[in-house]
Amino acid sequence: MVKLLYITNGIHGSGGLERVLSIKASYLAEHYNYDITILSLNDLKEPFYQFSPKIKFVSIDVSGNPLAYFLKYKRGIRDIIKSFKPDIISVCDDGLKGFILPQILKSKPPIIYERHASVSLNFNTANKGFFQKLKNKFTYFLMRWAATKFDKFVVLTNGNLKEWKDGNLEVIPNPLSFYPKELLQKTKLPKTILAVGSHSYNKGYDLLLQSWKKVNEQFPDWKLMIYGKKNPECKLVELSNQLRISSSVTFNDPIPNIEEAYAKAAMLVLPSRSEGFGMVLIEAMAYGLPCISYDCPHGPGDIITNGEDGYLIENGNVDEFANRIIGLIQNPENLLQIGVKARRNVKRYLPEHIVDQWDKLFKTLLV
Structure with missing residues (x-):
């Protein structure tokens, strides 16, 4: 049985990342017999979407100033990995902190980064000032470098491949949430x-x-x-x-x-x-x-x-x-x-x- 640890911000939200994680993790648990734990941050609420009852959930507190946040993040994830002993780790975090995990985990199993958004999500594209552009370019440079440190960096579309360096990239799209076998016949077109x-x-x-x-x-x-x-x-x-x-x-x-x-x-x-x-x-x-x-x-x-x-x-x-x-x-x-x-x-x-x-x-x- 493969032990899989997902690391994400939270599972109580209503976004696409949460929906996809509920589908994918549940399908792996139910149909492929994966032993799955989902680690989230400051997440004590019930999931917005339904997950398989076979999946375990853990949450770590990462509140405080930036230094305290980072130290709690690092220590919390290390403790969970030490306890769960996963065979593989998959990071589902479109923020910047997920990129540093290969650096903060001294000894680790294979680690994957799942990129669920275009790079522009990380940048305030409405602000086109010189210093903001410079900051964006530097951040993007760091992101591209950090992406190469994962065993696999998975993007959702062929277009997303253009945003990252070659080497460890792979394209796997999102799965459908549902596919009704039959559709109700509409007597007239809804306006x-x-x-x-x-x-x-x-x-x-x-x-x-x-x-x-x-x-x-x-x-x-x-x-x-x-x-x-x-x-x-x-x-x-x-x-x-x-x-x-x-x-x-x-x-x-x-x-x-x-x-x-x-x-x-x-x-x-x-x-x-x-x-x-x-x-x-x-x-x-x-x-x-x-x-x-x-x-x-x-x-x-x-x-x-x-x-x-x-x-x-x-x-x-x-x-x-x-x-x-x-x-x-x-x-x-x-x-x-x-x-x-x-x-x-x-x-x-x-x-x-x-x-x-x-x-x-x-x-x-x-x-």
Whole structure:
């Protein structure tokens, strides 16, 4: 039995990383008989998503000033490794601290880094001052160097390969969360467009609202439903009021059974400025929804075949984004045909295909 330790920030959040970890770890425990422990930080809450009962959870306290934080982080992880004695470690942390683990673990089993986001997530791309650019370049240099110290550095898309040095890289995409065997027949096309993801600059909801203004002018009876953790600093409610579209836009909290929202929508839109993968794309496609996404770095371009099972829009082009939404609304037959192709094409991300790649990678490193 392979003993696998996952190290992550937390499992109580509603993001894509947490969802993917719940699917992947549970599948390895249930179908491949892995002995799995998940180590998280300051995480005493219940998981947002469901995990296999075979999985064990531990949490370490890393509060305090930066020095105290680092020392607790280092000591806590070393203690867990000493107690659990894993055969392999997989780091799921898109922050900077996860990169230092090969340096702080003196003697260790093979260690993998799972990169769930584009590099731009670590940088404030809205700030283009000279010193911020210099800091970003230096940080990126350190990240690329640190990435080479892992036994394997796993990214989600072929586009992500461009962000890192060659050598220990491997591409393994995310697995599907669900794939309904049958879809309920919709007697008429729902006049609802869906977006899913936490509020942040990176997710591009400010761009989406600008596009939606143009859509709303032509189709005032259509609704935009946004599900995701809210962030008042993004001022999205204020922006929707300024654009005079607030009556057609609803900001919802995240829900664990997001598939209910997919079942009630006509299409999904992803306005992100960058993505590690785009988990919501494959979930929506499983429900037969055409997806419109910016061709951002780097996930959507690997998932969507432009014009066949969805549309890729020039990154940041709000007018073209709006026009594609309008085009699908005006042509319901084309919308449905694209949705059928999307549902068929997304089968390549079923867990039995993706988790098998992880099993083979782990066992290769253990030889």
